[in-house]
Amino acid sequence: MNNSSKLSTRSTAKILSGTHNERTAHTVTDSPYIVRTIDELQKRVRKALKKTQQELNAQATEESPAGQSSLGFVPTMGALHDGHATLIRRAREQNEVVLVSVFVNPLQFGPNEDFDRYPRQLENDVALATEAGADIVFAPAVEEMYPAGAPLITVSSGKLGTMFEGKTRPGHFDGALTVVNKFFNILTAVRGKHSIYAYFGQKDAQQLSLVQRMVHDFNHSVIIKPVSIVREDNGLALSSRNQYLSSEERENALVLSRTLALLREKEITGRISESDLDMAREKINSTPGIRLDYLEVVDPMTFETPTENSQQVLALVAAYVGETRLIDNMELH
Template structure:
């Protein structure tokens, strides 16, 4: 039985008497199997699982898709029930922001203005503000986030550290279609032709990761990824393709790293990323004279 909560009072009354470890999965609805994986991961980590469903207006720019963002509450609730979610908090805009949009907000500093933040000014301010607000309302022991939104996950972890929040932030690997496309609520906007073009994001990441593991270095990994994406061809327009360290700083010479990509496919903007292991750069051994 999954209880649907609409107000702060209902949330407090429901969570207050519940014993044990509490996990939260924050979503904007339009749930798909990737979200279901997060919900099942929460079920494994806690005694009580709460999902939130709220299309947050603070993280949409003036020319973005807030009005057309899919709202599928009944289907979302069915997925939550199947995943064993105990309660769903689905507040209205007025319930979560009773005084109107908040004056005081959380920013992501310099990191919040890079990559997604550079392409979508103010996006991470909206994300971090609503995440902090929901953490304070729910008071979970652990919050589960998907690695597909890797910059978001990194910034939420930094916010929790910097503001001394008493919550564990757990990341779950990206869930993909059999052909490699990362699951996203925005995939439903893609036509058949656009979906085929969208595969260039994951193809670029696979090529970059393979080159990194083969000892071709950061530059070689990026070059391989760009070739696989196929810049200059039709169907997808690259926004960024970068290699960083796991905290989104400069890429290391060797060791763990992260490759991230964003591109427009038709009128839909998609993002993806993969972990990368940079092997020591392999240098061909010169043949000695007369050898």
């Protein structure tokens, strides 16, 4: 089976079972912030940009002429936490209009992944998003995004999309980029002269890198704004999937960020050797209930082994904590 037929099979299966957003829709109050359709979204964004532009123009003086109002866009899968809130707050600081999307995209889940059990809590999400500064929350049903079922034409994430996360989750990045591509097209269609800034967390470092590549390769008129990882005080990277962890698993999961921090200390005092990495892998694997997927040091431009010319070096980790798969990373220099 070639890649595209594999993707369309898994996508169709997921889309047929993708009724959760619909179900959630009935329980959410008619919040003025929530938009359900692409058409309504485009109208609201266009109107909000126009209105904020008029406000900027009204405040303008000869010494300080009006700039263009801009749209800050934060794409999410919901189950929002303080990591998302940080992205939204950043978008609020930097833009006149802030849009958050909440969409559990079936296309980026494999057949044995957690699409069905992924937490859906739209009411809480709207409260958190608006508290953090969102003007509009776009929460479409699966059928709104994929009215004809799995799309025939999808984004291919290339070699980078088959490494690390893409190796364990085949098709994941094609699915994620396909929906991000759709969001960008929907929004750029109504942006006029206004800029769009899209906020992505560095927790999903490979996704961020792929989105940046897609913007470049597809000439999207969207500026990508990376946001640093938000952690609990104990170092655990915030993640919607942390909700799956028992208190014991939460404690065990700390080995991930602690191991990354140890590697960072090692990097400060010299280069990390293969045996340092092996010891770090062993430390994670010997923690009760944890099974390492990968721990590697890469150049985040390529996700290949860093070279002397690498501007940045990133340590990446993915591991199963019980049944829950978590990812984390840390910049070493």
